[in-house]
Amino acid sequence: MSPRSLLPLLAGLAVLTLTACVPVQHASARGEHRDDFGTPVGNRTIQRGGDLVMGLSNEPDKLDPTTSSSLYTRYVMTTICEKLYDIDDTSNVVPQLATALPAVSPDGLTVTIPVRTGIVFADGTPFDAPAVATSLRRHFELKTSQRKSEMGPISRIDAPDKSHVVLHYKQPFAPITAALADRAGMIMSPAAIAEEGDDFGDHPVCVGPFKFVKRVPQTEIDVERDPLYYDAKDVHLDTITYRIMTDANIRAANLRSGDIQVADTISPQDVDALAQDPDLKVLQAPSLGYQSVTFNTGNVDGVGKPTKHIDKPLANDPRIRLAFSLALDRQTLVDTVFNNWFDPACSPIAPKTPYSSPASDACPPFDPVKSRQLLKEAGVPIPFPISLQVTNTQDQLRYAQALQASVAEGGFAVQIVPVEYSTLLDVQKRGTFDALMLGWSGRIDPDANTARFLSTGSGGNYGGFSSSTLDNLLTAATRTIDPKQRAALYGQAVQLIQQQNPIVYTYRLRNLTVQSTRVTGIQTYADAVVRLGKAAFVGSKEG
């Protein structure tokens, strides 16, 4: 290569650098990012067949509904493994393999689910209520099951006839419908379970528009159209390839080069540039989860162990934590750090969901003066030092730095300690932190977004928070079947959380998915899962 042949390369670099410096024009002003969940194919002219390639931001773990614990497994499973229930664009639960919402007995102890009949699994075996019962029972029988607690205090699972499954409970358990709209509700072929046993995830067989073909670890997962699928006429693609691309920049580059047609979890740093590309389209859905700062108020011997007194003002004095929450300029932070693609958050209940209420949507105002005043009342030195552990990813570090500046005004001196993700999970579990920043992807039912992290002794209560009032509220909420009453209870819980602030909620991300305009029918909702099952290549436009 001579110096001359380098010229175009250098020129290209110059152009890229220059374009990177041009101030980004926002397609919409602050707060106006409009939800776009994607649209079904409908009457559009489409091309039959083709291979769709999706860039997956993380590698799924085992493709097994019982043992899986990775969010990304759901992306792949959604095309090969339908669930009893699904959610729609309003985060309401709708039937998928069930034929209607469950009928709950007046005492709340019996849950009857009507299921489809006359359809088959990808291996040709019939799908019916006994098959559903076998699948659900596996969640309790397998040692490594991650589903046990999600399904609640079940005493027995029956299939009285071909089209009904009955769950018998020891106590009423409202979150079950939502659990069945998640992995617990993915129904596995009993024949495959019998044959593969613990290794079901190596060759998963379910009911779905596509069936599993092969997996190359750390590289890709291939699925192909299932001709036995009950709604096969609405399945247009031949195959889907999920290619694992962990780096956000690389996913963005591949979208632009046309090597992949869809990619999930696009960084707010990249999305503006991608949105301007006429060949690409941004899908966005608000998240059911949240990002937060967790304070260690009692986790001394590790999570799950009895909590202990921590002799530090930050752990003992709720005034200091309230001051921290008041010193957070949440709106400005998301606007500056995430180019206003994300939304501020003040509670574990996502707004505009069936369980949100004015009480859960309420946000403490940004008030640095009051923050300093509270610190003075608490009798601690100002600036008050806090060591904050953060994952060492670009977006998280940028947010932490902006947060540091924001709370400084309110009298805090935050020291940022960047930690690698796996290590931070460990730190969180052991309780070797004062404050740490991590997020939760969110679940449809608010129980999984609250009780798991805040009720006394829970396996996810990393901060070691303990309040009998909150425990009672959250327990009552799981045993209440009526959604309106539940919403009211969660509203009360949020008020209590905002007084005690064991967790300070900071922002809620939006699930940013970018797709090529050559494809249509891709959909994504608040559960972040990108649904490709009914997608197709656009017909009229050249390929």
Added chain:
Amino acid sequence: MGRYLLHRLWQSALTLVLASIVVFIGVRALPGDPATAMAGEEADPAAIAAVRAQLGLDDPLPVQYFKFVGHALTGDFGKSVRTGTPVREMIGATLPVTMQLAVFAMLVAVLIGVLAGVVAAVFRGRWPEWGANGFSLFALSVPTFWLGILAVLYLSVQLRWFPASGYVSPFDQPLRGIYYLTLPAVILGLTHAAVVQRQTRSSMVETLTADFVRTARAKGLGRAAVIFRYGLRNSLIVVTTIVGLQLGGLIAGAVVTERIFSLPGIGKLTLDSVFTRDYPVIQAVVLVITAAYIVINLLVDFLYTVIDPRLRVSGRTR
């Protein structure tokens, strides 16, 4: 010669044992618990405990080590904590990709490096030499990851000449396979081309100014004959040695290149496994790479003893 080889073999075995201990301890010294890392943010404590027991992480360390070595000797590296795939399969799938990339990159390095080296030596003090030296300086100083990202942005995204990612086995579809590997191999090969260029140049300069060459020229041997018959042949000896030594470095470089181009090689496997604390995979991969490195070194040493007599002969003529 036989004794020398036996000695080297014994040394290699010892190195491998030491490496296995270092790897084993090193992996466990990583902060973070594999069971938790696997379960991630959605960890269920009971399930984590079950995974831990399944992995044998409850055993004392020496027991774990001997189990690991015992199984490894039979080629059984266990299953990935994360995906449940046998580690042997994962290595079997990724190692060929890295080897193809490394060989291709080495070809690129040798072709470009030798050519640039010859040019620099023959046109000493004139602009072709500055060009060739400038190239090697550039290739040596610019980090591979930056060059890789630049190549993706410019050659794949802007011009769409090459795919930005992906892999097709050259054994299934030779042309497409080579097409997919070209960009990563060139990027990875450039740094090594620079090293080859420098070695070729200095070795050729030395040869071309040697007495025996002057004698040859005085006897009326043509310029081209001198360059190719004496200069190039001599420098190729040097290049062979360097290629061997650099293959190890190529594997390390492949980690970065494979990540940028999403190539399913062993480098990407290593990196991803470290991030997810996939103990069995990290252990096996590092051990396999170490073994590969040791074997390459053995081969280079062996080649050296083959090449050595010739070197001594040419040394005597000086």
